[in-house]
Amino acid sequence: MTTTEERPVLLLDIDGVLNLFPQRLSLGAHLKGTLTDAPIHTLREHTAHRVRLDEAQENPYMIRIPTDVAHLVSQLQEHFDVHWYTMWNVSADEVFAPMAGLPSMPYLLCDWTLGQEILSESGAPVWLRREVWRAKTPLIEAHIGQRPFVWIDDDTTAADDMYLETYATVGPFRIITVASHNGLTQAVVDEAIEWAQSLTIQEEVAS
Numbered sequence: 001m002t003t004t005e006e007r008p009v010l011l012l013d014i015d016g017v018l019n020l021f022p023q024r025l026s027l028g029a030h031l032k033g034t035l036t037d038a039p040i041h042t043l044r045e046h047t048a049h050r051v052r053l054d055e056a057q058e059n060p061y062m063i064r065i066p067t068d069v070a071h072l073v074s075q076l077q078e079h080f081d082v083h084w085y086t087m088w089n090v091s092a093d094e095v096f097a098p099m100a101g102l103p104s105m106p107y108l109l110c111d112w113t114l115g116q117e118i119l120s121e122s123g124a125p126v127w128l129r130r131e132v133w134r135a136k137t138p139l140i141e142a143h144i145g146q147r148p149f150v151w152i153d154d155d156t157t158a159a160d161d162m163y164l165e166t167y168a169t170v171g172p173f174r175i176i177t178v179a180s181h182n183g184l185t186q187a188v189v190d191e192a193i194e195w196a197q198s199l200t201i202q203e204e205v206a207s
Contacts, residue, residue, distance in 0.1 A: 013154065072189050155177075
């Protein structure tokens with residue numbers, strides 16, 4: 001894997017992956033508006049920032065960036081063509097990357113409306129369309145065609161795998177779903193790289 005087109009793509013989310021969320025409430029407690037008795041998870045070592053993504057945003061957005069993010073992403077860049085795949089869209093590169101000490105990387109558009117349009121025409125059953133990450137999953141085929149890819153996100157489910165396997169024409173892929181309070185870790189990076197290396201082994205065997 002020496003050229004960009006020969007490398008697999010890596011789709012990288014921000015919130016819950018590079019921006020950690022404290023895990024303080026269970027779903028039931030959240031609905032009741034009360035804290036649970038469960039212990040609060042201690043976030044990994046991180047830096048905290050308050051940012052506004054645009055002028056229309058009234059209240060600053062608290063983000064928590066693990067201190068090893070730049071090191072982890074640099075490892076991924078050795079094996080993948082890394083793209084932002086986040087609802088931050090262009091702000092990922094313009095706002096988040098400088099704070100996190102990351103180099104400029106291209107972003108792939110996430111959009112609820114476009115995703116819904118593709119889903120409506122996909123032939124996927126209604127129950128699956130309701131579960132799919134609508135602003136992201138249906139757009140992958142148009143963004144990268146049949147290039148192999150790894151997608152790291154905290155909101156993906158089995159529905160996204162099912163949609164991509166059955167109702168989209170995409171290449172080999174691996175979705176890695178992370179816990180939003182833990183985000184991108186060395187173990188996640190190792191899993192992604194191991195998958196990329198397995199593609200190379202398969203190509204060598206086939207040739």
